[in-house]
Amino acid sequence: MNELFRIILSLVIVIGFVLINSLVLVWLERKVSARIQLRRGPLYVGWFGLLQTFADALKMLGKELIFPKNCDKVLYFLAPILSFAPVLGAFLVIPFGQHLVIQDLNIGLLLVFAFSGLSFIGIFMAGWASNNKYSLLGGMRSVAQNISYEIPLLLSSLNIVMMAKSFRLSDIVRAQAHVPFILLQPLAFIIFITSALAESNRTPFDIPEAESELVAGFHTEYSGLRFGIFFISEYTYVFISSCVATALFLGGSHGPFLSGWAWFLMKAYFVVFVVMWVRWTLPRLRSDQLITFAWKVLIPLSLFNIICTALALQLLKQ
Amino acid sequence: MEIREIQKVTPDDIQVSEGVALFKLDQLLDKARSNSLWPLTFGLTCCAIEMMAVGSPRYDIDRFGFGVFRATPRQADVMIVSGTISRKMAPRIKTLYDQMPSPKWVIAMGGCAIAGGPFKYPGQYAILEGIDKIIPVDVYIPGCPPRPEALVSALLKLQEKITAKKD
Amino acid sequence: MSYITNIFTGFWSVLAGMVVTLKYMFRKPVTEVYPRVKKPMFPRFKGPTSFVVDEKTGDHRCISCELCVKICPSLCITLEKERGEDKKFHLKEYKVDYTLCSLCSLCIEVCPTDALTHAKDYEIPALSQSEMINDFLKPFREKQKTSQPVAP
Ligand code: SF4
Ligand code: SF4
Numbered sequence A: 001m002n003e004l005f006r007i008i009l010s011l012v013i014v015i016g017f018v019l020i021n022s023l024v025l026v027w028l029e030r031k032v033s034a035r036i037q038l039r040r041g042p043l044y045v046g047w048f049g050l051l052q053t054f055a056d057a058l059k060m061l062g063k064e065l066i067f068p069k070n071c072d073k074v075l076y077f078l079a080p081i082l083s084f085a086p087v088l089g090a091f092l093v094i095p096f097g098q099h100l101v102i103q104d105l106n107i108g109l110l111l112v113f114a115f116s117g118l119s120f121i122g123i124f125m126a127g128w129a130s131n132n133k134y135s136l137l138g139g140m141r142s143v144a145q146n147i148s149y150e151i152p153l154l155l156s157s158l159n160i161v162m163m164a165k166s167f168r169l170s171d172i173v174r175a176q177a178h179v180p181f182i183l184l185q186p187l188a189f190i191i192f193i194t195s196a197l198a199e200s201n202r203t204p205f206d207i208p209e210a211e212s213e214l215v216a217g218f219h220t221e222y223s224g225l226r227f228g229i230f231f232i233s234e235y236t237y238v239f240i241s242s243c244v245a246t247a248l249f250l251g252g253s254h255g256p257f258l259s260g261w262a263w264f265l266m267k268a269y270f271v272v273f274v275v276m277w278v279r280w281t282l283p284r285l286r287s288d289q290l291i292t293f294a295w296k297v298l299i300p301l302s303l304f305n306i307i308c309t310a311l312a313l314q315l316l317k318q
Numbered sequence B: 001m002e003i004r005e006i007q008k009v010t011p012d013d014i015q016v017s018e019g020v021a022l023f024k025l026d027q028l029l030d031k032a033r034s035n036s037l038w039p040l041t042f043g044l045t046c047c048a049i050e051m052m053a054v055g056s057p058r059y060d061i062d063r064f065g066f067g068v069f070r071a072t073p074r075q076a077d078v079m080i081v082s083g084t085i086s087r088k089m090a091p092r093i094k095t096l097y098d099q100m101p102s103p104k105w106v107i108a109m110g111g112c113a114i115a116g117g118p119f120k121y122p123g124q125y126a127i128l129e130g131i132d133k134i135i136p137v138d139v140y141i142p143g144c145p146p147r148p149e150a151l152v153s154a155l156l157k158l159q160e161k162i163t164a165k166k167d
Numbered sequence C: 001m002s003y004i005t006n007i008f009t010g011f012w013s014v015l016a017g018m019v020v021t022l023k024y025m026f027r028k029p030v031t032e033v034y035p036r037v038k039k040p041m042f043p044r045f046k047g048p049t050s051f052v053v054d055e056k057t058g059d060h061r062c063i064s065c066e067l068c069v070k071i072c073p074s075l076c077i078t079l080e081k082e083r084g085e086d087k088k089f090h091l092k093e094y095k096v097d098y099t100l101c102s103l104c105s106l107c108i109e110v111c112p113t114d115a116l117t118h119a120k121d122y123e124i125p126a127l128s129q130s131e132m133i134n135d136f137l138k139p140f141r142e143k144q145k146t147s148q149p150v151a152p
């Protein structure tokens, strides 16, 4: 009973955190993009435009919700929810601090990947149900991309599992008490970040919603609140990827002076910043280049990296 | 012409009565709407160049929260008709307007979009003389082309129109 | 071999690009905060056309010759005149439909008395079409009203 209460309470906290977090992230993204382009970004709504995204969200609440002609109503309605819900599940195992974790499962890492793999089903459903050719193309591209990039994502985190000898995220963080794994596994980190970018449909891998070719990709037909949910789930996904990258490579909650959760959040937001920085630097890849990059570059590299890690671990043991 | 102060969400919008803060929900929604007018990405002819300038670093309408140009009409709030409307293009513009979810607004930019501009003469057959023949227009910006500042001030005027007291 | 060098050059170019954007992030923005700071218009800026106020008489210089009406390619000038007692034309009404004007300056070039010029306003959005028909004589009429003594 106590346990159930704890989980419900944490779910409420997580949902609140997710909403506020994504609003802040959108604001941050607009500011970062503005600075890179020598602009000023949101400035007048609230303090430094901090209320800008709040106004956007409120406006979306007040917009008309449209069901396109001949759409599959059930799927169309379910798709945003299905793409958003799994992201919440991934929060279950993220170790924000030494003891700040909702459920410290022994297969934590696998759980995160399982949940993140679910979210593109929602995206494909959106593409299918909208009865729009651009949406469908976007959805299919999203599936192709997610299946390709899931593999290097898993393979690169396998190195970490081999070194920490556990799937439990808190164990992995504990193994980095002295040296964060990014110093030992720089290649794995780069592969992980690249695939995580692709998994969360961010530029330069945003071909599912490529504005110049596919109008808006899978959410072409979504308006108002439903589009807002897609938006929130994208940003939450970015945040989750950064959290996992922090736990796997950047030493999680370890750090001098400050308490654990502060270090964790600082590192995670730094990774989020890097993701935005990449987004506003690089142009979009072509769809064939994208798949080629996954299968011909990332997967061989990560296999090579795994072999090297295994050899090194064996040599060290002897 | 006088341009009023920039819109802000101020504590005046919150009415305190019997210790309970009651938001005037309608006004709050209007404030939110007026502060996040997302334009639809499309330009018709030469005026579109000035519209692009407005999104660029020099004029940067993202400062007001208008900078999110959406490619799909389903997510846009305001349509900036910028340029000559040929007879072929007019039905497409009508379709795009119909596809936008309400509440939606239209800005007619430049002489062509308002009334045909320099292309209007007796006996012409190729262009539509003014976008307000097919869709309702909220703000007109005369000029050929108007300066980017004129478009910014038109957006601010639209903001004013949205938040104006309706009774 | 080219496979490996490709990977390295690709990675290197990504890094180089990111360094460039990082440098830009710390530069000063070039944005003009427009409604707060209104910059004066340039000398050759073409705003809506309007009458020049003559420095000596304080009136306009138009002699109702209708040259501007004839040359305007957008047919947007309406002019009404009447013959006064001194056998000269007097301007009764001069309106420019600014929804049609393409700011081509032809009327300004053709005017024999240099009565027309481009104004420097640029914040001219309107809520309806009728707001955009400029009555050029309006400021002069208002001036007359204020300067003439009110009849007892
Ligand atoms: S008003 Fe002038 S600048 Fe604008 S579209 Fe028409 S001709 Fe081009
Ligand atoms: S500027 Fe050109 S279009 Fe405008 S009133 Fe003069 S002649 Fe006509």
Ligand code: SF4
Pocket (backbone or CB within 6 Å): C061, C062, C063, C064, C065, C066, C067, C068, C069, C079, C107, C110, C111, C112, C113, C114, C115, C116
């Ligand atoms: S050309 Fe000049 S003087 Fe002649 S009618 Fe026009 S404004 Fe008046």
